[in-house]
Amino acid sequence: MPVTPFDAAPQQGPRPLPLFLGLLRSETAASPERRAAALAGLTAYQAARRPGARRPMPVAARAGRATLRDYGGAGAPVVFVPSLINPPLILDMPYRRSLLRWLSRQGVRPLLVDWSEPTPQDRAQDVAQHVEDMLIPLLRSIGEPVALAGYCLGGTMALAAACAVPVRGVALIAAPWRFSGFGAEALGRIDELWHAAQPTCEQLGLVPMEVLQSGFWQLDPARTILKYERFGRLDPDSAQAKSFVAMEDWANAGAPLTYAAGRQMFDDLFSADLPGRGQWRIAGRIADPAALPCPAVEFVSLTDRIVPAASAAGLHDRRELRLGHVGMVVGSSARSYLWEPLARWLTALPHIR
Structure with missing residues (x-):
């Protein structure tokens, strides 16, 4: 054929x-x-035909190479933290599947972290430094405590930031914390992948x-x-x-990821499970979900094949659903099972000045 x-x-x-x-x-x-x-x-x-690129939303703040993009709305600010892997626009997809644009009409002012593209000169910035040197300064630039919402590895980072600075609340979406929950077979494949790629990535200063x-x-x-x-x-x-x-x-x-972020993700998170074992330090403190001084919720999919439910943080307020890792954010059922419960949770948070 x-x-x-x-x-x-x-x-x-x-x-x-x-x-x-x-x-x-x-x-x-x-x-x-x-x-x-x-x-x-x-x-x-x-x-396939592609639509033209949408104009980027206005920049509200900068910290290093990271920016905070403002989606408007009259409500209290909520900073959305995407993963370092794949672009942040999973939270702002076209064809009426933009969580952030929808939330801006529901009494929330969403602000999206854009990590931008690292260069080999950024090779020493690990995941913790992305939180300490970029995310936390962006949060402080707003001038009032904000709520945090993080997707995938961005949720891991949002939770770590919430353990280090005052926030109104933190919402996790398909976010891993107990990396041992990926299971021995998956962790073995991940370790083999890093073992094969690490020498080249070290030379490049980046993880493609x-x-x-x-x-x-x-x-x-x-x-x-x-x-x-x-x-x-x-x-x-x-x-x-x-x-x-x-x-x-x-x-x-x-x-790409910076080399240090890739090394920390593969070695310290997946392999050593420092967060799940209570040994991951952010801004000089152990990041401990049990010690969060603010309201916290996690949305966990029982059918997620990328981030298994067993790897979730184990927060007291755990909302379980049965949508895929991506489908829970942009799928046809996302509005009912994630968007609307998340909007209700965020708008019910107490205001802190």
Whole structure:
């Protein structure tokens, strides 16, 4: 069956493409029909039309290379902390799937941390320094205690910051804290990935996004291929197809990590589980969820294949749902199961001056 050559198509991803194609060959070895369907979906994804880029929201504050982008709204400020992995715009997706723009109409003033792109000169900034040298100064620049909300690794960082500076409350969304909860098999694969990539990353001073993406694919290789099979059968002009392209573009984009942030994430968080063992220090203090002096809530998905429910912080106020790691933020059921409960929780927080 003839297929469009990939070198003749726009290279929108997946990144790294050779590894994806190897995964595709492995997952469809026993089914030529599935392989053809996945390749057709991949070609359609690469050739899909993309909307023009939206204008960035105004900058409210800066700290180092990080900025705080203001989404407006008349309510109390809430700083949203995205992961260092993948772009922050998962919280501001197009096609009426922007959590932040919706919240700005619900009595909340969302402010989004944009970590910007590191250079090799930033190689020594680990995850803790991102919190101490960028996130905490951004919080203090607002001039009043704010609420914090963090997604994925951004939730890990938000919780650490809330243990170090006064905040009105902290909400975690699919955020790992007890990294041993990933399980021995997944942790073994993660350790192998870092062992293979670490020497090159040390030379570069950065951990390329492709290293992290390949790790995500290994967590659920069957689904990685199946979604392209399904996409190839969609009407390219349908809302579902447009949302898929937007989500995959987000998943295949993203700045590298600094080398120190990658080393700390793999060695201190995943391997040593310093947060879960009560040994992770931020701003000179042990980051301890049990000692938080403010209201705290965590939204945990029982079907999350990226951040398993067993890795959550174990807060007293735990809201369980059954949506995927990304679907809980932008899926068709996200508004009912995450957006609305989160808005109610944030607007009920006491004001502190």
